Amino acid sequence: MLAYTVRRLLMLIPVLFGMTLIVFFMIRAIPGDPAQVILGQQATEEAIKSLTKQLGLDQPWYLQYIDYIKNLFTGDLGTSLRTSSDISGEIWPYLAATLELSLVAMVIAIFIGVNAGIISAWFQNSWFDYTAMVLALIGVSMPVFWLGLMEQWAFSLELGWLPSTGRENVRNPVDAITHLYLIDTLIQGRMDQFVEVVKHLILPGIALGTIPMAIIARMTRSSMLEVMRSDFVRTARAKGTKMFWVVYKHSLKNAFIPVLTVIGLQMGLLLGGAILTETIFGWPGIGRYIYDAINFRDYPVIQSGILIVAVIFVFINLIVDLLYAAIDPRIKYN
Amino acid sequence: MEQPVLKVSGLETHFFTDDGEIPAVDSVDFYVNKGEVLGIVGESGSGKSVTSLSIMQLIQAPGKIVGGEITYKGENLISKSEKEMRKIRGNEIGMIFQEPMTSLNPVFRIGNQLIEGIRIHKKWNKKKAWEHAVSILKLVGLPRAEELMNEYPHQLSGGMRQRVMIAMAMACEPEVLIADEPTTALDVTIQAQILELMKKLNKETNTSIIMITHDLGVVAEICDRIAVMYSGKIVEQGKTQDIFQHPKHPYTIGLIESVPDVRVRKDRLYSIPGNVPKPGSIHKGCHFAPRCNFAFDKCYEENPTLLDAGPAQQARCWLHEDAKKAAVLERVKS
Numbered sequence: 001m002l003a004y005t006v007r008r009l010l011m012l013i014p015v016l017f018g019m020t021l022i023v024f025f026m027i028r029a030i031p032g033d034p035a036q037v038i039l040g041q042q043a044t045e046e047a048i049k050s051l052t053k054q055l056g057l058d059q060p061w062y063l064q065y066i067d068y069i070k071n072l073f074t075g076d077l078g079t080s081l082r083t084s085s086d087i088s089g090e091i092w093p094y095l096a097a098t099l100e101l102s103l104v105a106m107v108i109a110i111f112i113g114v115n116a117g118i119i120s121a122w123f124q125n126s127w128f129d130y131t132a133m134v135l136a137l138i139g140v141s142m143p144v145f146w147l148g149l150m151e152q153w154a155f156s157l158e159l160g161w162l163p164s165t166g167r168e169n170v171r172n173p174v175d176a177i178t179h180l181y182l183i184d185t186l187i188q189g190r191m192d193q194f195v196e197v198v199k200h201l202i203l204p205g206i207a208l209g210t211i212p213m214a215i216i217a218r219m220t221r222s223s224m225l226e227v228m229r230s231d232f233v234r235t236a237r238a239k240g241t242k243m244f245w246v247v248y249k250h251s252l253k254n255a256f257i258p259v260l261t262v263i264g265l266q267m268g269l270l271l272g273g274a275i276l277t278e279t280i281f282g283w284p285g286i287g288r289y290i291y292d293a294i295n296f297r298d299y300p301v302i303q304s305g306i307l308i309v310a311v312i313f314v315f316i317n318l319i320v321d322l323l324y325a326a327i328d329p330r331i332k333y334n
Numbered sequence: 335m336e337q338p339v340l341k342v343s344g345l346e347t348h349f350f351t352d353d354g355e356i357p358a359v360d361s362v363d364f365y366v367n368k369g370e371v372l373g374i375v376g377e378s379g380s381g382k383s384v385t386s387l388s389i390m391q392l393i394q395a396p397g398k399i400v401g402g403e404i405t406y407k408g409e410n411l412i413s414k415s416e417k418e419m420r421k422i423r424g425n426e427i428g429m430i431f432q433e434p435m436t437s438l439n440p441v442f443r444i445g446n447q448l449i450e451g452i453r454i455h456k457k458w459n460k461k462k463a464w465e466h467a468v469s470i471l472k473l474v475g476l477p478r479a480e481e482l483m484n485e486y487p488h489q490l491s492g493g494m495r496q497r498v499m500i501a502m503a504m505a506c507e508p509e510v511l512i513a514d515e516p517t518t519a520l521d522v523t524i525q526a527q528i529l530e531l532m533k534k535l536n537k538e539t540n541t542s543i544i545m546i547t548h549d550l551g552v553v554a555e556i557c558d559r560i561a562v563m564y565s566g567k568i569v570e571q572g573k574t575q576d577i578f579q580h581p582k583h584p585y586t587i588g589l590i591e592s593v594p595d596v597r598v599r600k601d602r603l604y605s606i607p608g609n610v611p612k613p614g615s616i617h618k619g620c621h622f623a624p625r626c627n628f629a630f631d632k633c634y635e636e637n638p639t640l641l642d643a644g645p646a647q648q649a650r651c652w653l654h655e656d657a658k659k660a661a662v663l664e665r666v667k668s
Contacts, residue, residue, distance in 0.1 A: 231436040237392055238431075239451035239502065240424035243416075253441045328441055329486045 004325055008318055019310050020072065024065055027303045033057075038081060038297045055299070077307075078300035082293070087304045091289065095308065096179035097167060098278070098285035102270040104201050105209035110263060113213040117220025117259075121228060122247050132217060139214030148207040148280040155203060162203050165282035169196040204281040208274060212266035219262045223255040230254070256327055264320035268313040338365035339542050340389070340427075340510050345402035347381075347388045350395075358384045358397065360566035363640075366510065369540040371533075373557035373574070375547060375589070379610050381566040382546045383432075386512045389544075390429055391419045406510070425455040428503030432515035434495035438487040445483030448502055455506045470501045474531060493524035497531065504535060511535075512544045517552060529555050550593050554578060562586050565611055565621040568640070572647030582643035582663065583651045584626045620652070628653060628662060 035051040036043065052058050056067060071078065077087035116136070120129040156164035167181060168174050174193050177184045182201075185194040227233065228251050236250045237243075275287030286305060293301035325331045347359040359381045366372040376382050387393050389404055391411060404411040406426065411419065423429075431437040439447055448470070449463040456463070464483070471479035474497045487495055496516060503511055513532065517525040533556055536543050545557055553560055553574065561571040562583065570583040581587045588606035608625035620626070623633040632652050641654040653659045 231431060231433050232439040234392060235431060235437045235499070235502070236439065236450075238390055238423055238429040240420045240422070240454050241450060242420065250439050250442075254439070330440060330488050 001325065005322060008321055012314065012318060015314055016311065019314070020069060020307065021065070023303055023307045023310065024068055026306070027299055028061070030299075034297075034299055038299070077304040080293075080298055080301050082296045082298045082301070087301055091286070091301075091304065091308065093176065093179045094284060094286045094289040097283060098271060098274055098287060100180050100182060101201065101204055101208060101278075101283060101285060102267065102274060104205040105207075105270060106212065106263070106267055108205055109209035109213035109216055109266070113216030114220050114259065116213075116217040118224055118247060118252065120217070120221045121224035122243075124225065129221075133221070136214040136217045139210050140218075142210060144207055144211065145276050145280055147210055148204070148277055151203045151207055152280070163200050164203065167197065167200050167284060168193070169200075172196065204277050204283055207281070208270055208277045212263075212270065215262055215266060216259060220255065220259050223258045224251055227251045227255040253327060257324060260320055260323055260327070264316050267316050271309055271312055271316075337367075339368050339407065340544075341365040341403075341405040342385070342389065343403050343405070345385065345388060345404065346400045347384050347393055347397055348400050349397045357566055359388060361402070362563070362566070362568055364561045364568060364571065366542045366544055368509075368542055369536070370559065371536055371543045371545060371557045373545045373547065373553040373560045374563055375550065375553055375560055376563035377548055377610050380563040382548075382563055383514055385563070386429070386514050386544065386546055389512060390423055390427060391416075392423075421455070424451045424503070424508070425506045426508055427510045427512060428506070428508035430496070430499050430503045430511065430513040430516045432518050434492050434499055434519060437499055438495055440487055442486075443483065444485055444487065444490075444498055448483070448498070448505060451502060452505050467501075467505065470505050471498070473535075474498075474501045474504070475527075476501070492520055493527065496520060496524075496528055500528070500531065500535070504539070504541070507539060508541060510542045510544065512546070514546045515548070516545075518547070518549070525552075532556060550589060562589070567621065567650060569622065569651070570643075570647070570649040571640075572644060576644055576647050580644065580647075582647055582649035582654065582660070583622075584628050584653075584663070585622050586649075587663065588625075620650075 030037075033048070033052070034057065035048045035055065039047055039051060056064050059067070075088055077091065079085065080087050080090065083090065116132045120132045123129055152164040155162045163169070172193060174181050174184055174190075174197065175188065177187060181197040182194065185191075185197055224247075228247070232254075233246060233251055236246045241250070271286070274283075274285055275291055277283065278285040278287040279291065286309065290302060290305035290309075292298075293305060342365070343363045345359055345362045346357065349356040349358050362381070362385055364372065364374070374382050374385065384393065384397065387397075388399050389411070391399075391414070393399060399412055402412070406422070411422065414422070438444075445464065445467060448467040449460065452458060452463040452466055453460070456466075458466070468479045468483060471482060476482055476494060476497050482490070482494075482498075487498075490498065496519075500516070511532075516532070517528050520528060529552060532543060532545075535541060536556075543556075545552065547553060557574050559572065560574050560577050561568045562577070562585065563569070564585050570577065570581070570586045572582075577586060578590065581590055585606070588604075591604045592606065594600075594603050606625055611621055611624070619634040619636060620629070620638055623629040626633065630652070636652075638650045638652045640648040640650050641652075643649040643651075643654045643660065653663060
């Protein structure tokens with residue numbers, strides 16, 4: 001297992017380098033002079049020149065790239081044009097907000113999705129199966145912005161049960177330590193704030209988790225149906241094992257590989273695709289951060305934001321690959 | 335007189351498919367005494383496996399037991415609840431399946447799979463179950479049993495896996511062991527070893543064995559008595575020696591004739607003309623009549639019952655209604 005992990009980590013190095021190259025050239029492929037675009041039509045010649053120099057754009061591209069990589073190695077992501085502060089310093093709170101929301105959404109999606117899929121397969125063609133699969137079909141076809149708005153309308157506006165926007169009660173703000181508010185409030189023992197944070201997470205969490213939940217449920221069901229017909233399931237039953245364990249132990253572990261693939265992909269999509277949800281729910285996440293940067297033509301921030309989301313995506317895939325090997329002993333030997 | 339351990343009478347298992355109701359097992363009767371080895375022989379599709387799964391109550395939809403009794407130690411298994419059946423499966427009646435390659439769960443260690451049944455039925459702690467499992471692995475002749483416990487099925491050869499399956503089925507010292515084609519998927523040399531092992535276990539533990547097979551060689555090797563199945567019915571039963579020397583049903587004669595004899599050089603091997611009728615396509619009369627060389631009018635009109643054809647031998651054939659007709663068979667044999 002250790003050798004496999006090390007091998008997988010080494011394989012990451014070229015991938016990460018490739019990614020920096022793509023991000024670097026993607027930003028530079030935007031037509032026109034970035035300095036001109038940033039400063040607008042009325043900018044003076046000197047201002048454009050000085051910004052070009054500040055951005056390092058007067059250098060040949062390979063020197064720019066080497067500079068960029070050098071800075072990355074020292075943890076320097078550049079300076080935001082909008083706020084004039086270090087990106088590496090200001091990006092974490094946004095990233096933490098997105099991570100917290102995505103993880104909550106994913107936990108909801110996995111817990112409900114996997115169980116719904118299992119029970120549907122176990123009691124195939126039952127009313128539960130039909131209901132769950134119709135709901136899953138509706139779930140995958142529901143636009144996330146519409147679902148978000150409907151949630152806000154029903155649970156905030158009409159019923160008033162849950163807050164509609166933000167991460168915290170602004171009148172009772174959380175003292176940030178890690179910027180993961182669930183953890184921060186627990187560390188400080190502020191249960192009142194913890195409850196507030198949970199309440200704020202529910203609606204965006206469900207909105208973001210619905211599509212992955214539906215996809216996971218459908219994948220789990222079809223994978224379980226296939227596995228539950230296998231010979232080893234019959235063997236387990238012939239041993240006198242309870243049906244619950246036949247399903248949740250013998251079948252699930254075998255059926256989980258394709259489900260894990262879907263979970264990994266969906267998790268990646270959540271991180272990148274949370275912009276809509278973050279906008280609707282006023283969530284101060286990385287999606288919003290990049291979105292604002294795009295509006296302001298804050299090229300260094302766009303570049304860093306994309307890079308970070310891409311790096312997280314790659315690491316999620318790494319974790320999924322490692323989990324494959326942990327679940328199925330036949331994998332690591334290949 | 336000896337009381338049979340397991341007695342099947344009038345068992346009917348039907349499959350409810352879109353093409354209608356198919357009687358896969360049609361009024362089957364047999365019994366097995368304590369310490370006895372009973373062979374159930376027949377071609378593919380004759381209902382052997384369905385019979386064995388019916389005994390374990392592991393028939394899955396669209397299959398269903400629609401009639402008959404399965405008496406184990408004086409109790410009817412068919413009327414038992416799923417919970418009561420779980421106490422019998424693996425504990426009182428063990429089962430070995432045809433495919434050792436797929437009958438073990440690929441993602442759990444051998445030890446885990448072995449102690450599962452022991453812990454369910456004997457309620458032992460992990461350590462005691464583990465030690466018992468190791469001793470069973472040694473009993474079935476597996477070398478380095480302790481190491482095997484920590485290995486996965488894919489690390490074992492087919493013969494070793496089948497030994498593990500046998501160990502698993504024997505772990506709780508069942509009264510009856512049902513072996514569904516245990517040697518079919520194995521090499522000939524391994525087949526002989528497995529049969530040798532089963533014979534040994536039968537002698538040492540006095541476990542009754544129901545050996546389901548299409549291989550007459552296996553039957554001759556190990557069985558005390560034989561029941562021959564054709565198209566969901568038992569067509570002949572009796573002592574192994576009697577049936578091999580004086581088969582009383584034309585189908586049995588055909589089966590025995592089809593076995594190549596190394597001492598006689600033939601250009602063409604004998605085969606029974608025609609095919610097993612498709613289940614559900616049967617109308618009236620003897621199911622074997624269309625393929626039978628001895629068939630006469632009555633055979634096409636009325637389905638024969640099991641008739642006495644020797645001191646301890648019965649055949650489902652109208653020839654045995656009177657001795658003159660039955661004599662035809664003897665002449666053909668010689």
